[in-house]
Amino acid sequence: EDRVLLITGASSGIGRVTARRAAEAGFKVILTARRKELLDELVEELGSDKALSVSADVSDYKSLEQAVVKGVDKFGKLDAVFANAGTGLNKAGTEQGDPEEWKAMIDVNVNGLLYTARLTLPHLRQTTGHFLMTGSAAGRNTIKGSVYGASKWFVHGFSQNLAEEMKEWNGRCTTIAPGMVNTPFFDEPKPDKLDPEDVADAVLYALNAHPRSCVREVYLMPAYKN
Numbered sequence: 708e709d710r711v712l713l714i715t716g717a718s719s720g721i722g723r724v725t726a727r728r729a730a731e732a733g734f735k736v737i738l739t740a741r742r743k744e745l746l747d748e749l750v751e752e753l754g755s756d757k758a759l760s761v762s763a764d765v766s767d768y769k770s771l772e773q774a775v776v777k778g779v780d781k782f783g784k785l786d787a788v789f790a791n792a793g794t795g796l797n798k799a800g801t802e803q804g805d806p807e808e809w810k811a812m813i814d815v816n817v818n819g820l821l822y823t824a825r826l827t828l829p830h831l832r833q834t835t836g837h838f839l840m841t842g843s844a845a846g847r848n849t850i851k852g853s854v855y856g857a858s859k860w861f862v863h864g865f866s867q868n869l870a871e872e873m874k875e876w877n878g879r880c881t882t883i884a885p886g887m888v889n890t891p892f893f894d895e896p897k898p899d900k901l902d903p904e905d906v907a908d909a910v911l912y913a914l915n916a917h918p919r920s921c922v923r924e925v926y927l928m929p930a931y932k933n
């Protein structure tokens with residue numbers, strides 16, 4: 708039976724490429740993000756028997772709840788979730804940063820992750836499922852004054868605690884921690900950094916590990932110096 712994977716932030720970058728790769732590997736995919744037209748394009752490419760697009764803002768609990776309900780209605784279950792939506796590389800530092808920008812970013816990177824977990828874990832428990840999330844090298848190292856980095860430290864901390872919680876029912880929890888990836892996250896292309904395909908490789912590796920084996924974290928850095 709095909710496994711069902713829900714992905715947040717599936718309209719672009721890492722989420723989009725991972726969705727395509729997972730569908731090729733036989734997963735049914737539920738694609739969520741705010742930009743519905745981009746999700747619809749991907750569903751057209753993958754086939755509506757394999758993919759569903761549902762627009763949702765992860766920082767809006769109700770909108771995400773509706774997306775999860777629609778996805779489970781269509782495919783009947785959830786085997787895995789990739790909580791990948793994220794925003795904002797705040798380079799201004801703490802002293803010059805804009806508190807409103809921080810609030811919006813934390814709403815996505817922190818609250819959006821918690822909402823995704825809260826809404827999907829009851830389904831994952833039914834299938835002894837797998838929860839994956841996109842952390843960051845910025846959540847493993849210190850970056851001077853970066854509030855973005857701090858939001859990703861939250862992801863890694865939450866992941867540790869969630870893994871313990873999920874162990875009670877043999878669920879698996881994985882954090883993917885990439886360095887710089889060439890995606891629309893940046894205004895300028897970064898062709899010498901990681902490719903989203905590299906991150907998708909890591910996600911698929913964790914998803915396809917034997918059920919007795921939990922890939923807790925994949926820390927992925929660009930190999931080239933510059």
Ligand code: NJP
Pocket residue numbers: 715716717718719720721722739740741742743763764765766791792793794815841842843844845884885886887888889890891892893
């Ligand atoms: O970036 P991008 P990436 N509600 O901008 C979605 C982390 N990361 O693929 O809503 C719902 O191409 C947005 O969808 P839309 C990073 O922190 C990256 O690089 O349509 N979705 C889009 O699909 C993030 O967690 C690098 O605008 C929301 C996606 O998020 C993850 O990787 C390094 C949303 C962003 O796609 C994917 O980022 C690293 C909302 N409110 C970690 N806000 C890197 N690129 O170097 C945004 O260590 N999205």
